[in-house]
Amino acid sequence: MASLKVPATVPSPSEDAEQLRKAFEGWGTNEALIISILGHRTADQRRAIRQAYRQAYNEDLLKSLDGEISGDFERVVLLWTLDSAERDAWLANEAVRKWRPGNRVLIEIACARSSKELFAVRQAYHSRFKRSLEEDVAVHTTGDFRKLLVPLVSAFRYEGPEINLTLAKSEAKMLREKISDKAYNHEELIRILTTRSKAQLVATFNHYNDAFGNPVNKDLKSDPKDEFLAALRATIRCICCPERYFEKVIRLAINGLGTDENALTRVIATRAEVDLKVVAEVYQKRNSMPLERAIKGDTSGDYEAMLLALLGQGA
Numbered sequence: 597m598a599s600l601k602v603p604a605t606v607p608s609p610s611e612d613a614e615q616l617r618k619a620f621e622g623w624g625t626n627e628a629l630i631i632s633i634l635g636h637r638t639a640d641q642r643r644a645i646r647q648a649y650r651q652a653y654n655e656d657l658l659k660s661l662d663g664e665i666s667g668d669f670e671r672v673v674l675l676w677t678l679d680s681a682e683r684d685a686w687l688a689n690e691a692v693r694k695w696r697p698g699n700r701v702l703i704e705i706a707c708a709r710s711s712k713e714l715f716a717v718r719q720a721y722h723s724r725f726k727r728s729l730e731e732d733v734a735v736h737t738t739g740d741f742r743k744l745l746v747p748l749v750s751a752f753r754y755e756g757p758e759i760n761l762t763l764a765k766s767e768a769k770m771l772r773e774k775i776s777d778k779a780y781n782h783e784e785l786i787r788i789l790t791t792r793s794k795a796q797l798v799a800t801f802n803h804y805n806d807a808f809g810n811p812v813n814k815d816l817k818s819d820p821k822d823e824f825l826a827a828l829r830a831t832i833r834c835i836c837c838p839e840r841y842f843e844k845v846i847r848l849a850i851n852g853l854g855t856d857e858n859a860l861t862r863v864i865a866t867r868a869e870v871d872l873k874v875v876a877e878v879y880q881k882r883n884s885m886p887l888e889r890a891i892k893g894d895t896s897g898d899y900e901a902m903l904l905a906l907l908g909q910g911a
Contacts, residue, residue: 597873599908609644635905675865681716697823706748707834740781747790754793764799843878868906
């Protein structure tokens with residue numbers, strides 16, 4: 597469920613491109629005009645605006661935006677203006693270059709997207725960075741994280757609803773054995789998480805809970821400071837309940853010491869046309885506060901206005 601609010605009558609891409617050009621001209625940039633256009637256009641409409649802008653002014657809209665705006669506002673506008681596969685490729689490359697064990701961006705991209713979407717990200721990554729995503733992940737990560745992340749970003753999971761209950765039972769038992777033995781990096785455990793369809797994994801995790809009395813993620817919390825265990829839990833949450841996973845990312849971004857603008861920007865920009873409405877509902881239920889009020893209380897200026905536009909406020 598998308599949250600984006602698009603006006604009933606949308607100007608042509610060339611009209612929007614012309615208005616954006618006007619926002620860049622004269623004394624100072626008209627940030628409100630940028631938000632009123634880009635913050636209320638679908639992916640297809642934004643793509644058409646970029647094409648019209650290039651044809652009219654012989655310049656990439658992203659480059660023009662980069663020269664006119666800055667800071668957190670610039671980051672959210674640029675991420676939003678990109679196609680979803682380009683955006684994920686850019687975020688994946690940034691995550692790889694600045695990789696650290698606590699970074700969950702690669703897990704989000706690998707597990708909260710469909711197989712076709714992840715395949716498109718890999719193609720966009722090839723095209724933009726002249727290397728494969730798998731190659732860069734393998735180069736920049738180490739040890740158990742490499743064992744998990746390379747197959748995750750390489751996956752092309754079956755997307756259908758069919759499940760094999762016998763397999764779910766046997767693999768739930770196998771997961772229980774490995775977790776009980778603290779063999780968290782065992783190749784069988786990683787194989788199950790990185791190759792099975794989401795429907796099959798949900799069946800496996802449901803059987804795990806029924807058979808052993810605990811959700812698998814609870815049994816993976818034996819050492820709260822272990823970043824690899826946290827990565828395994830994030831993988832499972834992104835596969836089974838992405839809206840709850842992303843609610844938690846937003847909550848931690850807002851409730852921590854200072855705001856984690858990068859995390860907040862990433863979730864709002866990547867989920868606005870997917871399930872941000874559901875994420876916002878989960879947030880309100882969990883925190884007894886509407887997400888837009890939390891964002892208003894924690895951000896300001898043009899950055900706040902753009903985030904609220906992507907949440908479906910205004911226009």
